[in-house]
Amino acid sequence: MSTFEAKNQASAPAGTHATVNLSISGQELLFPPLPYDIHARADAATANKQLQDFVHVATYRKDVTRKQVTSETFGPKHGAFRDLGAAIKQHTLDHLDHYLEMFVERATAAGAKVHFAQTADQANDICLDVARRCGAKLCVKSKSMVTEETHLLPQLQAMGVETVETDLGEFILQLDHDAPSHIVTPMIHKDRRAVARAFERELGAVYTEDPQQLTGIARAYLREKYRRADLGISGGNFLVAETGSLVICTNEGNGRFCTSAPKVHVAFVGIEKLVPSYEHLGVMLKLLARTSTGQPLTVYTHVITGPRRPQEHDGPGQLHIILVDNGRTEILKKETREMLRCIRCGACLNACPVYRKIGGHAYGAVYSGPIGALITPLFRGLANYPDLPNASSLCGACFEACPVKIDIPRFLVQLRSEMVSRKITKLSDRLFYRLWAWSLGRSWTYRIGGWMQKMFFRAKARQRGTLAKGDPYRSRGWLDHLPGPAAGWTSQRDMPTPPARSFRQWWNQERSSS
Amino acid sequence: MSGHNESSQRATTLGVSQETLLGKVRQALGRLAGQAIAAAPKVDPNLVRLATADEDLVALFTKRATETGMKVYRVQAADLLRQIGSILEEAKAKRVACAVGTLPQAVGLNDALRRRGLEVVDWQAQPGFEAQYELDAGITDVHAALAETGTLICNSDAGHSRGLSLVPPVHIAIVRQSDILPDMVDYWLRVRSVTGKDLPSSQALITGPSKTADIEGILITGVHGPGQVHILVVEKM
Amino acid sequence: MKVTLFVTCLTDTFYPRTGMAVVKVLDRLGCQVDFPQEQTCCGQPMFNNGFTEEARALARRMVQVFEDSEYVVTPSGSCAAMIRDYYVDLLKDDHAYAAGAKALAGKTYEFYEFLLKVMKVDLRQLGARWPGKVTYHYSCHLRGIGVTDEAVRLMKQIEGLDYVPLPKAEQCCGFGGTFAIKYPQISGSLVRDKVACIKETAAPYVVSNDAGCTMNISGSCHRDGVKVKFISLAEIIAEALGLLETA
Numbered sequence: 001m002s003t004f005e006a007k008n009q010a011s012a013p014a015g016t017h018a019t020v021n022l023s024i025s026g027q028e029l030l031f032p033p034l035p036y037d038i039h040a041r042a043d044a045a046t047a048n049k050q051l052q053d054f055v056h057v058a059t060y061r062k063d064v065t066r067k068q069v070t071s072e073t074f075g076p077k078h079g080a081f082r083d084l085g086a087a088i089k090q091h092t093l094d095h096l097d098h099y100l101e102m103f104v105e106r107a108t109a110a111g112a113k114v115h116f117a118q119t120a121d122q123a124n125d126i127c128l129d130v131a132r133r134c135g136a137k138l139c140v141k142s143k144s145m146v147t148e149e150t151h152l153l154p155q156l157q158a159m160g161v162e163t164v165e166t167d168l169g170e171f172i173l174q175l176d177h178d179a180p181s182h183i184v185t186p187m188i189h190k191d192r193r194a195v196a197r198a199f200e201r202e203l204g205a206v207y208t209e210d211p212q213q214l215t216g217i218a219r220a221y222l223r224e225k226y227r228r229a230d231l232g233i234s235g236g237n238f239l240v241a242e243t244g245s246l247v248i249c250t251n252e253g254n255g256r257f258c259t260s261a262p263k264v265h266v267a268f269v270g271i272e273k274l275v276p277s278y279e280h281l282g283v284m285l286k287l288l289a290r291t292s293t294g295q296p297l298t299v300y301t302h303v304i305t306g307p308r309r310p311q312e313h314d315g316p317g318q319l320h321i322i323l324v325d326n327g328r329t330e331i332l333k334k335e336t337r338e339m340l341r342c343i344r345c346g347a348c349l350n351a352c353p354v355y356r357k358i359g360g361h362a363y364g365a366v367y368s369g370p371i372g373a374l375i376t377p378l379f380r381g382l383a384n385y386p387d388l389p390n391a392s393s394l395c396g397a398c399f400e401a402c403p404v405k406i407d408i409p410r411f412l413v414q415l416r417s418e419m420v421s422r423k424i425t426k427l428s429d430r431l432f433y434r435l436w437a438w439s440l441g442r443s444w445t446y447r448i449g450g451w452m453q454k455m456f457f458r459a460k461a462r463q464r465g466t467l468a469k470g471d472p473y474r475s476r477g478w479l480d481h482l483p484g485p486a487a488g489w490t491s492q493r494d495m496p497t498p499p500a501r502s503f504r505q506w507w508n509q510e511r512s513s514s
Numbered sequence: 515m516s517g518h519n520e521s522s523q524r525a526t527t528l529g530v531s532q533e534t535l536l537g538k539v540r541q542a543l544g545r546l547a548g549q550a551i552a553a554a555p556k557v558d559p560n561l562v563r564l565a566t567a568d569e570d571l572v573a574l575f576t577k578r579a580t581e582t583g584m585k586v587y588r589v590q591a592a593d594l595l596r597q598i599g600s601i602l603e604e605a606k607a608k609r610v611a612c613a614v615g616t617l618p619q620a621v622g623l624n625d626a627l628r629r630r631g632l633e634v635v636d637w638q639a640q641p642g643f644e645a646q647y648e649l650d651a652g653i654t655d656v657h658a659a660l661a662e663t664g665t666l667i668c669n670s671d672a673g674h675s676r677g678l679s680l681v682p683p684v685h686i687a688i689v690r691q692s693d694i695l696p697d698m699v700d701y702w703l704r705v706r707s708v709t710g711k712d713l714p715s716s717q718a719l720i721t722g723p724s725k726t727a728d729i730e731g732i733l734i735t736g737v738h739g740p741g742q743v744h745i746l747v748v749e750k751m
Numbered sequence: 752m753k754v755t756l757f758v759t760c761l762t763d764t765f766y767p768r769t770g771m772a773v774v775k776v777l778d779r780l781g782c783q784v785d786f787p788q789e790q791t792c793c794g795q796p797m798f799n800n801g802f803t804e805e806a807r808a809l810a811r812r813m814v815q816v817f818e819d820s821e822y823v824v825t826p827s828g829s830c831a832a833m834i835r836d837y838y839v840d841l842l843k844d845d846h847a848y849a850a851g852a853k854a855l856a857g858k859t860y861e862f863y864e865f866l867l868k869v870m871k872v873d874l875r876q877l878g879a880r881w882p883g884k885v886t887y888h889y890s891c892h893l894r895g896i897g898v899t900d901e902a903v904r905l906m907k908q909i910e911g912l913d914y915v916p917l918p919k920a921e922q923c924c925g926f927g928g929t930f931a932i933k934y935p936q937i938s939g940s941l942v943r944d945k946v947a948c949i950k951e952t953a954a955p956y957v958v959s960n961d962a963g964c965t966m967n968i969s970g971s972c973h974r975d976g977v978k979v980k981f982i983s984l985a986e987i988i989a990e991a992l993g994l995l996e997t998a
């Protein structure tokens with residue numbers, strides 16, 4: 001670490017701007033030791049009042065806004081819009097080779113250099129090579145999930161290129177050695193005091209908790225970086241095959257700075273980001289912002305086609321687009337292809353009751369929330385993330401929110417099924433469910449099972465003296481402790497016992513003769 | 515920098531070839547190279563269009579742009595210079611620059627601003643981004659505006675830099691009534707047949723002042739880009 | 752009209768009075784209700800936990816049991832969703848059962864949906880009266896089958912019933928079957944949210960039509976000493992029509 005600091009300091013112009021220690025320790029949050037068990041972080045999150053106050057409240061509010069705005073804007077057309085959005089992405093994925101080829105040809109014709117990376121390392125190497133060739137010392141970077149995936153930053157820093165995140169949230173996270181916890185609002189888990197402390201400690205700023213002033217401090221600091229940066233790195237929200245364009249949606253304007261101020265621009269884009277034409281792009285843009293933040297469009301929708309033209313005044317002289325696979329061609333298989341429709345709007349995170357409770361870091365990966373629970377196990381191994389497909393009540397809120405209609409609950413079940421067939425599911429669980437299924441497979445075993453359950457529960461309740469007398473179809477008792485794995489239930493809430501008689505008993509007594 | 519030569523030799527072997535990646539993709543899809551594709555989903559303008567030419571486009575544009583936090587003024591051509599002057603005065607702007615387009619020149623903007631005692635920077639004298647950092651305001655016309663979303667479209671070309679609508683803290687945009695298209699669909703239809711080098715390297719669809727809600731969800735404007743966007747809709751030109 | 756009741760395993764054992772209420776209301780509407788004794792469970796627990804083969808076997812069984820039924824009505828939204836959303840897909844490659852699965856999906860209704868869509872009931876005309884203030888828990892599985900405000904519409908047809916909407920109604924109560932046991936902290940935190948919202952309404956009754964949700968939410972109320980009563984809408988309707996004694 002100390003060598004990076006030395007290099008960073010060396011590259012700072014004397015007497016001007018302080019260069020800070022841009023550590024990447026927070027990244028461990030996204031790359032935990034594997035296999036990853038969700039419980040420790042999830043449980044800590046549910047007990048963390050601040051996280052509940054921020055994440056829960058903010059996501060709930062965003063979800064309400066989304067519903068309001070989409071119903072006001074699209075009205076009765078909303079369903080058809082989502083169908084069209086889904087169809088556009090699905091069609092593009094179904095013929096991805098065709099559209100990739102077209103994109104490469106058009107982007108190249110417009111003067112961009114397109115690179116191809118199958119792995120994270122390859123993608124990083126391409127970028128490092130570009131950095132080396134242009135003699136980069138300072139890199140400004142706008143938000144990109146793919147570079148989080150490839151873990152680019154530490155590598156750039158290691159080769160002596162000071163790299164600064166410029167999205168305000170990401171910048172703060174970088175300063176505070178923290179990691180993003182939401183794909184759209186990365187520092188949703190932090191409050192202003194954390195920002196104030198980080199700015200005071202790392203930038204030597206005067207302590208203030210005023211968000212306007214804090215933003216001003218970041219603005220001034222980052223402006224200097226833009227002025228001196230010789231390399232800009234971005235992600236990309238869409239690639240347009242027909243025109244070879246790269247589309248970046250941001251609100252702050254940092255995306256435009258990073259792709260316009262430095263002389264070289266490198267974009268990391270997943271191969272699933274293609275759409276056929278501007279017309280199709282229009283549909284996706286209409287869905288994206290309104291679903292994501294409730295805005296009509298993000299403040300800046302920047303459509304970049306090739307590097308600066310000779311007659312143009314500013315803009316980078318070189319545009320490198322790195323098309324990244326990094327596991328996507330695996331997901332592209334028929335059974336899981338639909339997941340790649342995702343446009344990273346974040347609506348499923350905001351709608352998800354589990355995300356609201358545990359926040360993004362609990363997922364232990366770059367992508368969190370419902371979509372993260374699907375793609376993380378596919379990117380990084382199902383056996384490495386056994387909890388992600390399971391830590392869901394399958395309530396379906398994500399599916400309802402998704403602008404491209406990814407049936408997330410169905411896929412979660414599909415992954416669970418794969419866990420069973422690959423024996424990743426614990427042996428005890430496999431035995432238990434199979435025995436249960438067997439007992440449900442014939443009515444006499446079912447009846448005996450139900451009777452035993454009733455007798456067991458009621459006997460326990462009687463022991464505890466909670467068994468109420470009265471209506472045999474209604475009065476019940478309560479248990480505050482259950483044995484074995486069922487203790488999970490009673491660790492949180494009581495368990496009602498069945499009443500004395502079942503529906504079947506009533507039917508057989510009152511009705512079966514008639 | 516000792517690795518410079520070495521790395522240029524290595525360059526071709528970085529990553530994989532286009533064919534390798536496409537091969538992986540085709541394998542996952544079960545497709546053959548050059549295999550025909552199904553028709554792309556049709557984008558029915560009647561479905562997708564959320565505003566039509568029948569509407570009062572100026573009113574709709576004004577409403578939506580205002581909702582995003584931009585300020586919209588409807589002005590007569592004769593009143594344009596005065597209005598720009600008072601915006602600049604209120605913003606305490608001293609150094610400004612104007613895009614080179616049909617509009618600013620038609621109304622003699624540069625001279626008029628100089629007469630008001632403002633420093634009008636010749637940003638074209640020095641190509642690149644740098645000259646634009648010291649500006650207090652950038653004044654541009656637009657390539658189009660969208661009523662449905664309240665959007666300005668500012669494209670790069672010889673007379674329009676990327677930076678004028680981005681770098682200075684104040685952006686003033688002059689929009690002719692005839693620039694306003696009902697919906698984004700109409701803009702994409704307009705540029706439909708243009709591809710590759712014939713497109714501008716940068717098309718910026720601007721819908722609001724630069725904003726963030728990263729700190730506790732509190733909306734702050736002027737993060738990196740302009741905190742103020744003033745739009746002058748010129749009724750007749 | 753012949754109606755076959757699929758009472759579901761949880762309702763059978765834990766909430767028999769709901770099943771009784773359904774039968775009595777259907778009787779009152781002139782339906783001929785039958786109850787095949789062979790029925791057990793729709794297989795949802797197996798399906799949801801990835802035991803696809805086991806779920807498939809139970810789905811086949813269900814198709815058989817209800818083969819001759821005209822309408823299958825169930826008081827549980829989540830079991831209706833299981834049959835309607837997943838059976839067709841589960842059995843699509845099974846030649847002997849594919850058609851049966853489709854048929855079953857097409858004739859299965861959640862009870863409240865059945866009352867409105869098929870029976871087109873108007874409880875007002877039947878003189879339904881039930882004095883009391885209630886709030887209503889919207890169970891998540893209704894999303895899947897496109898049931899939205901059916902229960903609320905029915906409640907509004909009952910004279911004297913004072914319905915108070917539940918804040919944050921669309922947030923899951925945290926049941927999710929095995930989820931509640933394997934991820935107790937998350938589930939517990941969610942159900943306490945739900946209870947807090949219920950308390951906010953100050954309604955003494957919670958209408959809950961899904962047995963799983965009811966076990967979860969009532970269990971949390973019981974643990975925290977929150978004195979509200981849980982009742983299914985079927986029970987309320989039966990009481991409102993004088994078919995069940997008011998407790």
Ligand code: SF4
Nearest residue numbers: 342343345346348402
């Ligand atoms: S899965 Fe759907 S809702 Fe979730 S981020 Fe992707 S597009 Fe948005």
